[in-house]
Amino acid sequence: MLEIMLALLGFSLLAGLVIAVLVVPIVALARSRRVPDLEARLSRLETDLRRLRRSIEDGLRGDTQATAVEPNSAHPDESSTAVAAEPIMLAAVPGESSDIGSIEVARARKPSLDLEAFIGGRGLGWIAVILLLLAGGFFLQQVFEGGFIGELGRVAIGLAIGAGLCFAGWRFQLRGWHVFSQMSTAGGIVLLYLATFATFSFYHLMPREHAVFFLIAVILEAAALAILYEAPAIAIMAVIGGLLTPLLLHSDRDQYLSLFIYLAMLNTGVVALSWLRPGWPVVSTLALAGTHILFWGWYNVSYHPMKLGAAMAFQGTLFGLYLVQAVVGHALTGRRAGIEDLIRLLANAFLVSLAGYILLESSWNLWLGTFAVALAALYAILTWLLLARHADDPRQALTMLAIAMAFLAAVFPLQADAAWIAVGWAAQGLALWWFGLRISSMPLRGLASALLTLAAGRLLLVDTWRAHDRPFVPLFNAYGLPALAVSGSLIVTALLTRRMCRGSIGRDAALPQVFGLAGMVLLWLVLSVEAYDYFWVQARFAPEQARLAQSRALDDLPGQAAQHVFEREIHLRQSAQTALSILWAVFAATLLAVGLRRDLPALRWAALGLFGLTLGKVLIVDMERLPGFYRVLAFLMLSIMMAAGAWGYQKVKRSLTSAKETHNG
Numbered sequence: 001m002l003e004i005m006l007a008l009l010g011f012s013l014l015a016g017l018v019i020a021v022l023v024v025p026i027v028a029l030a031r032s033r034r035v036p037d038l039e040a041r042l043s044r045l046e047t048d049l050r051r052l053r054r055s056i057e058d059g060l061r062g063d064t065q066a067t068a069v070e071p072n073s074a075h076p077d078e079s080s081t082a083v084a085a086e087p088i089m090l091a092a093v094p095g096e097s098s099d100i101g102s103i104e105v106a107r108a109r110k111p112s113l114d115l116e117a118f119i120g121g122r123g124l125g126w127i128a129v130i131l132l133l134l135a136g137g138f139f140l141q142q143v144f145e146g147g148f149i150g151e152l153g154r155v156a157i158g159l160a161i162g163a164g165l166c167f168a169g170w171r172f173q174l175r176g177w178h179v180f181s182q183m184s185t186a187g188g189i190v191l192l193y194l195a196t197f198a199t200f201s202f203y204h205l206m207p208r209e210h211a212v213f214f215l216i217a218v219i220l221e222a223a224a225l226a227i228l229y230e231a232p233a234i235a236i237m238a239v240i241g242g243l244l245t246p247l248l249l250h251s252d253r254d255q256y257l258s259l260f261i262y263l264a265m266l267n268t269g270v271v272a273l274s275w276l277r278p279g280w281p282v283v284s285t286l287a288l289a290g291t292h293i294l295f296w297g298w299y300n301v302s303y304h305p306m307k308l309g310a311a312m313a314f315q316g317t318l319f320g321l322y323l324v325q326a327v328v329g330h331a332l333t334g335r336r337a338g339i340e341d342l343i344r345l346l347a348n349a350f351l352v353s354l355a356g357y358i359l360l361e362s363s364w365n366l367w368l369g370t371f372a373v374a375l376a377a378l379y380a381i382l383t384w385l386l387l388a389r390h391a392d393d394p395r396q397a398l399t400m401l402a403i404a405m406a407f408l409a410a411v412f413p414l415q416a417d418a419a420w421i422a423v424g425w426a427a428q429g430l431a432l433w434w435f436g437l438r439i440s441s442m443p444l445r446g447l448a449s450a451l452l453t454l455a456a457g458r459l460l461l462v463d464t465w466r467a468h469d470r471p472f473v474p475l476f477n478a479y480g481l482p483a484l485a486v487s488g489s490l491i492v493t494a495l496l497t498r499r500m501c502r503g504s505i506g507r508d509a510a511l512p513q514v515f516g517l518a519g520m521v522l523l524w525l526v527l528s529v530e531a532y533d534y535f536w537v538q539a540r541f542a543p544e545q546a547r548l549a550q551s552r553a554l555d556d557l558p559g560q561a562a563q564h565v566f567e568r569e570i571h572l573r574q575s576a577q578t579a580l581s582i583l584w585a586v587f588a589a590t591l592l593a594v595g596l597r598r599d600l601p602a603l604r605w606a607a608l609g610l611f612g613l614t615l616g617k618v619l620i621v622d623m624e625r626l627p628g629f630y631r632v633l634a635f636l637m638l639s640i641m642m643a644a645g646a647w648g649y650q651k652v653k654r655s656l657t658s659a660k661e662t663h664n665g
Contacts (some may be wrong), residue, residue: 152205158195162188166225173229182231189222189234190241197245197262215262219269226273232280235273239283242266243290254302260314263291267318271325278335285344288322292351299358311359319352326396327382337396345396349379349403353410369415376407398443405432405447409454419463419482425455426489433493437500452490452515456522459486464525468533471541475530483526490519513602520606524587531579539572574630581622581634584614585641592645596652604649611645614638 165188172181196214199205222238225231243266246259270287274280295314303311326337326345337345356371383400386393405428412424429451436444459482467479474480494516501511588610595603615638622634 162191186237535576
């Protein structure tokens with residue numbers, strides 16, 4: 001104890017010496033320059049008053065006009081005081097470049113002086129508090145490691161210094177020194193956290209069950225002081241100190257239960273504080289982010305599957321706290337959710353899903369889909385309750401609905417086979433789109449568009465590239481049926497939009513064409529992959545099948561078998577190119593027929609474009625690579641389809657034109 005007192009005394013003397021050497025001379029220099037500065041200002045003021053009087057007299061004679069502001073005080077001392085407090089703006093007389101411009105420059109520089117005062121008064125002060133806490137913590141660590149003070153003495157010193165700083169903050173608050181009050185109080189709260197955590201986590205001076213009450217007391221004290229002083233800075237510093245406490249008191253032993261209980265109590269206090277002062281920014285978000293950082297730091301070093309239950313319980317508690325804050329807190333206070341609240345709502349859902357996936361993936365992977373469904377149902381119920389009781393906050397309800405849809409969309413990659421993931425997303429997007437049309441909700445249709453785009457992207461970028469690696473039956477296979485379902489969802493979406501938005505203008509009028517074209521293009525791509533791969537995959541497996549046949553038929557000569565394999569492979573590859581050209585021609589003719597019958601210009605233009613693409617393929621690719629019969633078949637089918645399209649185009653367009661003329665006449 002004697003060494004501690006001597007060290008504190010030495011620290012105080014050092015601080016006093018720094019103040020005496022640096023601060024006092026600066027203050028004295030500032031005071032010494034104040035009198036000449038006042039005299040110079042007084043001289044300028046008298047000069048300005050003489051010019052003002054002369055300009056007024058000239059104005060009365062009609063020679064010049066001037067605008068002036070006269071000080072209210074007639075005494076030079078009071079005038080100088082007024083000028084020192086707030087520079088006076090005077091209009092300069094034409095032809096005279098007075099010192100009034102310097103006054104205007106001084107006023108223009110005022111914001112920079114305010115910024116300087118903020119940095120010097122608040123920024124340096126808070127940095128000083130943080131450095132003082134770190135210095136004190138490192139100093140006590142050195143003393144403790146030296147064995148000069150026992151465990152009880154260490155905790156007592158921390159509690160005494162923390163209480164003393166809080167008392168000093170209260171005295172500063174009474175005197176009106178609010179900045180110093182917040183700094184001192186925040187430092188005291190941090191030390192109280194430190195000492196309380198050490199009593200049960202490291203020194204085992206009391207059981208965890210008893211230490212919980214002391215933690216609650218410290219948390220309540222921090223919240224009460226922040227509310228009493230109306231100082232969110234105290235709350236922020238208290239949260240930072242609470243998060244730093246486990247790091248500063250790091251031990252080689254894994255006290256994970258103590259850590260989880262401590263962090264749970266800290267976040268409980270933060271949530272309660274957010275209900276009392278809902279307008280304070282950063283506090284809740286900082287606590288949530290810092291807690292997860294500490295958890296994943298612990299996970300990276302000390303996690304073991306035997307600790308799964310405690311880890312999941314902690315994550316569930318943390319998730320529930322901030323979900324209750326988002327729903328119940330806003331319902332009680334009646335405050336609409338801000339941008340930070342919505343971001344924290346999304347972050348809470350994402351963090352708990354990430355934790356659940358990482359913790360459960362190894363041993364409970366079969367239940368991950370159920371976990372996602374349960375969370376989706378929870379957010380859906382909360383969305384319904386929020387709309388029923390707090391309908392004036394649609395942004396929060398929409399955010400919760402988006403989270404519910406995201407969890408539901410996550411079920412498919414967690415549980416379904418790869419080929420059916422896109423089908424689940426497409427079906428979910430179609431259902432949301434229909435519901436959004438029924439209630440005329442653009443946000444719901446936005447979510448549906450995202451899901452449909454996700455399904456189409458998954459099909460194009462992932463599933464199509466690994467569609468077939470073995471011979472298959474066209475369309476009725478693991479790729480064909482799901483791909484048809486996705487493209488069909490887009491087409492049905494277009495039909496629903498055309499039917500339910502009939503007569504609308506603007507972007508709703510273009511939606512059926514957009515979805516219809518997307519569905520048709522996707523269907524064309526799927527059919528092309530099926531037709532081409534049907535022959536191409538067989539060509540790749542032709543050598544393997546030939547080797548099997550050769551091993552069974554011993555009378556075949558090796559040379560004859562190799563020739564047969566080569567001819568079959570060439571035949572299949574040529575058949576793949578021919579099938580692709582025929583399919584494109586038939587598909588283009590079908591698109592043109594539908595576009596003409598339904599009077600859909602977008603489909604007609606798509607059909608004409610596909611005809612052009614097919615013609616280019618036939619002339620450039622098929623002409624060179626396909627021999628004899630294959631080339632004839634490709635040219636013949638394309639000519640028949642294009643001729644049929646031209647005939648139907650002329651016939652239907654003529655009837656449409658006559659109908660329009662009759663209607664206009």
